[in-house]
Amino acid sequence: MKIRWLGHDTFLIEAGGKVIYIDPYVLPVNSPLADIILVTHEHFDHLNKEKIGEIRKPDTIFVCNKSVASQLEGDKHVLEYFEKTDVGNITVECVPAYNPVKKYHPKGFGCGFVLEADGKRVYHAGDTDLIPEMEKLENVDVALLPIGGTYTMNIDEAIDAALIIRPRIVVPMHYGTLEGLDADPEEFKEKIESQSSIIVDLAKDKPLEL
Ligand code: NI
Numbered sequence: 001m002k003i004r005w006l007g008h009d010t011f012l013i014e015a016g017g018k019v020i021y022i023d024p025y026v027l028p029v030n031s032p033l034a035d036i037i038l039v040t041h042e043h044f045d046h047l048n049k050e051k052i053g054e055i056r057k058p059d060t061i062f063v064c065n066k067s068v069a070s071q072l073e074g075d076k077h078v079l080e081y082f083e084k085t086d087v088g089n090i091t092v093e094c095v096p097a098y099n100p101v102k103k104y105h106p107k108g109f110g111c112g113f114v115l116e117a118d119g120k121r122v123y124h125a126g127d128t129d130l131i132p133e134m135e136k137l138e139n140v141d142v143a144l145l146p147i148g149g150t151y152t153m154n155i156d157e158a159i160d161a162a163l164i165i166r167p168r169i170v171v172p173m174h175y176g177t178l179e180g181l182d183a184d185p186e187e188f189k190e191k192i193e194s195q196s197s198i199i200v201d202l203a204k205d206k207p208l209e210l
């Protein structure tokens with residue numbers, strides 16, 4: 001499995017013989033076409049039809065919740081919280097992602113995803129705060145966690161989340177793009193690696209290979 005962070009919440013994952021994108025919003029030129037696209041929720045920085053149009057094929061499969069599905073044409077696997085679907089030899093589960101207090105992402109509005117492929121489990125948290133449902137996540141190899149604050153967890157909250165989830169590796173996301181997301185990934189890396197054995201990989205210049 002190869003995981004590359006393209007910016008914001010956009011990840012390009014090669015696994016199970018498929019090209020998978022999560023929340024395609026930041027796309028370099030000549031990005032490979034998608035076999036599968038996961039969309040966490042309907043905000044423009046996650047569900048972006050123009051960007052999706054750059055990488056979709058006629059047979060691209062989308063995995064998303066009902067409200068995202070209602071805005072997309074094509075083959076869709078629609079999930080509610082704790083439902084799973086198989087796409088080829090890849091399994092995707094929708095897990096809760098929400099803000100308990102802030103108004104941006106009420107419970108039920110968006111998904112996080114647990115993607116299972118090649119014997120590895122990757123958790124993409126979506127736009128979420130630290131929520132009790134994270135305690136139920138098991139055997140996560142790589143956690144993709146927002147650190148930007150404002151709409152999601154900030155650095156310190158994401159560290160608390162990582163210490164609860166206990167992945168082997170964390171990749172920070174949802175920073176350095178839009179206004180209000182000025183978190184420093186190096187600060188996140190230093191803080192978390194000084195108090196745990198969790199590795200922080202920015203997965204940017206070189207893909208993370210598992
Ligand atoms: Ni959002």
Ligand code: MN
Nearest residue numbers: 043045127151
């Ligand atoms: Mn967002």
